Amino acid sequence: xxxxxxxxxxxxxxxxxxxxxxxxxxxxxxxxxxxxxxxxxxxxxxxxxxxxxxxxxxxxxxxxxxxxxxxxxxxxxxxxxxxxxxxxxxxxxxxxxxxxxxxxxxxxxxxxxxxxxxxxxxxxxxxxxxxxxxxxxxxxxxxxxxxxxxxxxxxxxxxxxxxxxxxxxxxxxxxxxxxxxxxxxxxxxxxxxxxxxxxxxxxxxxxxxxxxxxxxxxxxxxxxxxxxxxxxxxxxxxxxxxxxxxxxxxxxxxxxxxxxxxxxxxxxxxxxxxxxxxxxxxxxxxxxxxxxxxxxxxxxxxxxxxxxxxxxxxxxxxxxxxxxxxxxxxxxxxxxxxxxxxxxxxxxxxxxxxxxxxxxxxxxxxxxxxxxxxxxxxxxxxxxxxxxxxxxxxxxxxxxxxxxxxxxxxxxxxxxxxxxxxxxxxxxxxxxxxxxxxxxxxxxxxxxxxxxxxxxxxx
Amino acid sequence: xxxxxxxxxxxxxxxxxxxxxxxxxxxxxxxxxxxxxxxxxxxxxxxxxxxxxxxxxxxxxxxxxxxxxxxxxxxxxxxxxxxxxxxxxxxxxxxxxxxxxxxxxxxxxxxxxxxxxxxxxxxxxxxxxxxxxxxxxxxxxxxxxxxxxxxxxxxxxxxxxxxxxxxxxxxxxxxxxxxxxxxxxxxxxxxxxxxxxxxxxxxxxxxxxxxxxxxxxxxxxxxxxxxxxxxxxxxxxxxxxxxxxxxxxxxxxxxxxxxxxxxxxxxxxxxxxxxxxxxxxxxxxxxxxxxxxxxxxxxxxxxxxxxxxxxxxxxxxxxxxxxxxxxxxxxxxxxxxxxxxxxxxxxxxxxxxxxxxxxxxxxxxxxxxxxxxxxxxxxxxxxxxxxxxxxxxxxxxxxxxxxxxxxxxxxxxxxxxxxxxxxxxxxxxxxxxxxxxxxxxxxxxxxxxxxxxxxxxxx
Numbered sequence: 001x002x003x004x005x006x007x008x009x010x011x012x013x014x015x016x017x018x019x020x021x022x023x024x025x026x027x028x029x030x031x032x033x034x035x036x037x038x039x040x041x042x043x044x045x046x047x048x049x050x051x052x053x054x055x056x057x058x059x060x061x062x063x064x065x066x067x068x069x070x071x072x073x074x075x076x077x078x079x080x081x082x083x084x085x086x087x088x089x090x091x092x093x094x095x096x097x098x099x100x101x102x103x104x105x106x107x108x109x110x111x112x113x114x115x116x117x118x119x120x121x122x123x124x125x126x127x128x129x130x131x132x133x134x135x136x137x138x139x140x141x142x143x144x145x146x147x148x149x150x151x152x153x154x155x156x157x158x159x160x161x162x163x164x165x166x167x168x169x170x171x172x173x174x175x176x177x178x179x180x181x182x183x184x185x186x187x188x189x190x191x192x193x194x195x196x197x198x199x200x201x202x203x204x205x206x207x208x209x210x211x212x213x214x215x216x217x218x219x220x221x222x223x224x225x226x227x228x229x230x231x232x233x234x235x236x237x238x239x240x241x242x243x244x245x246x247x248x249x250x251x252x253x254x255x256x257x258x259x260x261x262x263x264x265x266x267x268x269x270x271x272x273x274x275x276x277x278x279x280x281x282x283x284x285x286x287x288x289x290x291x292x293x294x295x296x297x298x299x300x301x302x303x304x305x306x307x308x309x310x311x312x313x314x315x316x317x318x319x320x321x322x323x324x325x326x327x328x329x330x331x332x333x334x335x336x337x338x339x340x341x342x343x344x345x346x347x348x349x350x351x352x353x354x355x356x357x358x359x360x361x362x363x364x365x366x367x368x369x370x371x372x373x374x375x376x377x378x379x380x381x382x383x384x385x386x387x388x389x390x391x392x393x394x395x396x397x398x399x400x401x402x403x404x405x406x407x408x409x410x411x412x413x414x415x416x417x418x419x420x421x422x423x424x425x426x427x428x429x430x431x432x433x434x435x436x437x438x439x440x441x442x443x444x445x446x447x448x449x450x451x452x453x454x455x456x457x458x459x
Numbered sequence: 460x461x462x463x464x465x466x467x468x469x470x471x472x473x474x475x476x477x478x479x480x481x482x483x484x485x486x487x488x489x490x491x492x493x494x495x496x497x498x499x500x501x502x503x504x505x506x507x508x509x510x511x512x513x514x515x516x517x518x519x520x521x522x523x524x525x526x527x528x529x530x531x532x533x534x535x536x537x538x539x540x541x542x543x544x545x546x547x548x549x550x551x552x553x554x555x556x557x558x559x560x561x562x563x564x565x566x567x568x569x570x571x572x573x574x575x576x577x578x579x580x581x582x583x584x585x586x587x588x589x590x591x592x593x594x595x596x597x598x599x600x601x602x603x604x605x606x607x608x609x610x611x612x613x614x615x616x617x618x619x620x621x622x623x624x625x626x627x628x629x630x631x632x633x634x635x636x637x638x639x640x641x642x643x644x645x646x647x648x649x650x651x652x653x654x655x656x657x658x659x660x661x662x663x664x665x666x667x668x669x670x671x672x673x674x675x676x677x678x679x680x681x682x683x684x685x686x687x688x689x690x691x692x693x694x695x696x697x698x699x700x701x702x703x704x705x706x707x708x709x710x711x712x713x714x715x716x717x718x719x720x721x722x723x724x725x726x727x728x729x730x731x732x733x734x735x736x737x738x739x740x741x742x743x744x745x746x747x748x749x750x751x752x753x754x755x756x757x758x759x760x761x762x763x764x765x766x767x768x769x770x771x772x773x774x775x776x777x778x779x780x781x782x783x784x785x786x787x788x789x790x791x792x793x794x795x796x797x798x799x800x801x802x803x804x805x806x807x808x809x810x811x812x813x814x815x816x817x818x819x820x821x822x823x824x825x826x827x828x829x830x831x832x833x834x835x836x837x838x839x840x841x842x843x844x845x846x847x848x849x850x851x852x853x854x855x856x857x858x859x860x861x862x863x864x865x866x867x868x869x870x871x872x873x874x875x876x877x878x879x880x881x882x883x884x885x886x887x888x889x890x891x892x893x894x895x896x897x898x899x900x901x902x903x904x905x906x907x908x909x910x911x912x913x914x915x916x917x918x
């Protein structure tokens with residue numbers, strides 16, 4: 001039986017969910033707080049990009065959008081590390097030339113909205129939901145003229161982001177647990193333009209990182225030849241955004257810390273002082289649903305920091321999981337929402353944790369020679385034991401293994417790699433019969449530990 | 460320079476704070492959501508009681524209310540433990556006959572309100588604050604007729620409890636961290652009346668506990684001869700409030716679990732089905748203040764579970780600490796609020812944790828013979844080493860040692876008592892010269908560890 005579905009938010013997750021639901025015959029209406037980005041000049045000239053990986057692509061398949069987006073996506077096969085002395089090195093992500101893909105958030109969102117409308121979804125723009133009466137499923141929408149209207153929803157999804165009105169309404173209910181944590185770091189977007197002839201100024205097919213222990217600069221390629229740079233830096237302390245108040249301070253900081261990047265950034269000072277310094281939030285909430293009436297999805301359920309490039313991927317995977325549950329449970333929405341909450345919440349918590357951990361990896365560990373050595377050994381282990389070993393990074397970015405399993409594998413992998421790296425030169429010994437026997441045994445122990453984790457995850 | 464102070468909430472902490480500020484010459488206006496409990500018949504006949512301990516009394520001294528309240532307070536010198544077989548035993552709290560005091564929340568609140576008004580505080584009742592514009596310090600108050608008025612505050616305190624409007628407004632600001640966690644247990648109030656001649660049916664000067672591992676019943680004495688009983692039980696599972704849906708189920712449960720209490724509760728079934736099942740929340744937020752304009756205090760800053768009897772005591776200690784900072788920093792409210800936040804927030808977090816830990820102690824550990832033995836040894840240590848040893852319970856309830864120090868002493872005390880209890884019979888060996896030498900050494904190690912903790916706390 002088709003339901004009448006209301007979705008808060010026409011962002012990436014809301015629009016994709018609308019398409020998936022509409023394709024299954026449900027009536028779908030979306031309320032979006034902002035004006036229509038396809039008409040208004042929102043963020044024109046400023047392309048904020050995303051890193052699309054396996055989980056995102058699978059969900060785009062459900063919408064039939066993979067091919068369209070592949071044409072606009074730039075594969076990044078590894079990290080391009082920029083050291084303080086101006087030297088640089090490339091670190092491949094996968095063992096089989098896998099990539100994560102730089103995609104324009106705006107272009108993807110526009111395509112999703114248009115596809116949703118083509119499929120019969122109605123999107124109402126400039127409708128800001130102030131709150132939801134959860135027990136009656138009534139939304140209160142602020143109109144551009146300042147008046148408020150109310151809408152009665154049958155089945156409601158909150159895909160309205162980190163500051164979701166539906167989430168906020170859940171928070172005020174009895175026995176709802178919730179948390180919000182901000183990082184001590186903020187971020188600011190900057191830009192590297194192409195040369196006059198259109199040539200890109202750095203390696204195109206890589207995610208560029210300037211790791212500086214407690215802070216970092218990163219850059220992702222765009223199809224127009226630019227790179228979008230993001231500086232992640234503490235708000236307070238030294239160095240910090242607080243300490244970068246003048247053009248002289250910014251210039252000196254970039255000259256010292258990012259000597260190879262600065263000459264590529266002709267608009268550094270304008271960008272720095274015109275663009276906002278934004279904060280980074282992680283949110284948790286439990287439960288994610290209310291009876292058979294409403295549920296949270298994407299950032300509304302689990303806003304995370306961007307350091308694993310998994311925010312959109314996790315939200316899209318929420319959609320895939322929901323679609324799978326609709327296949328299994330048909331019209332039984334009480335069960336669909338309950339199973340969605342039960343199976344997905346631990347993975348939402350896990351991807352939040354993975355994202356926080358990867359910040360330390362990106363800004364600090366990647367520059368450590370021991371880390372580089374470990375990555376090489378991991379790749380070799382993956383070649384030798386393809387059935388038994390896959391690195392956590394590969395699990396998260398190139399597989400559909402639950403985030404919670406990936407998170408829990410960190411400890412087992414740390415133990416395994418610790419054993420290997422404190423036992424002589426892996427690459428010198430790797431073909432010695434005595435050593436490979438020991439390695440086989442360690443690998444068996446590791447594999448058993450991981451199987452146990454997977455068993456516990458499913459239990 | 461006197462400021463015009465606005466306080467949200469005329470509960471225990473709001474009323475006490477009003478008195479303290481008024482005595483220092485500030486103009487004080489309080490907005491209270493409920494009607495005036497001195498006029499309306501709120502909770503008439505149902506006295507909910509509190510356990511007042513050292514921190515609470517010190518703050519009452521500031522208001523000059525100690526004597527008045529002592530006349531209405533019932534000292535409880537220890538726990539009276541009721542076992543499932545109907546036997547009972549008394550455990551003293553302190554080494555010097557210290558007590559915690561059962562006090563009627565309603566009576567205390569009424570006295571505080573009246574004293575506040577006598578000192579020149581204005582209290583407006585039936586004024587529900589819906590939100591605060593934090594940057595402009597504007598409160599929006601819902602009037603009984605449904606209209607909304609706004610008030611501009613000079614200096615604002617949110618003493619409006621766990622669901623504080625000021626806290627909620629802070630939560631929506633950038634870079635405010637917050638969390639709310641509910642227990643899986645709920646509670647329900649029940650009652651034990653006196654006999655027809657007014658005689659109390661159980662020992663008056665004790666806190667009665669029926670510890671049953673995952674749940675418990677407690678009872679506190681009232682001046683009218685009744686005991687207020689509270690059943691703490693999971694919402695779901697076995698046993699749980701879910702499973703107590705009929706009179707037969709409640710009767711069977713009480714007969715099995717509380718055989719000595721049930722005959723004393725003639726209105727058990729009416730109470731059980733008429734009184735609500737309530738939830739238990741712990742909240743955290745950071746920061747606790749905004750510039751020199753506003754601050755949270757009491758439950759609004761740190762709502763905690765009731766198992767250490769420290770909710771009101773901690774809120775009152777917030778007031779004492781604020782008063783001390785006013786002494787030190789005079790009119791410099793930016794500094795007063797900053798120091799209040801900085802020094803008090805770790806103690807708010809600590810008392811929240813202590814309260815959660817004490818739930819396990821009350822409902823489970825107190826019934827364990829090893830726990831009873833440990834309490835006896837602790838008392839003896841306190842006698843022998845009065846300068847060096849004070850149990851965590853005594854720190855929390857009978858001292859003004861910061862909660863954070865008390866919390867951090869748990870580990871050191873666990874280590875010390877573990878050493879003692881796995882080294883033969885303490886009381887048999889305690890006068891043996893070899894043993895006391897060893898004990899002296901352990902005690903010195905313990906004392907050093909604690910001094911280090913105190914040093915770190917102050918640093």
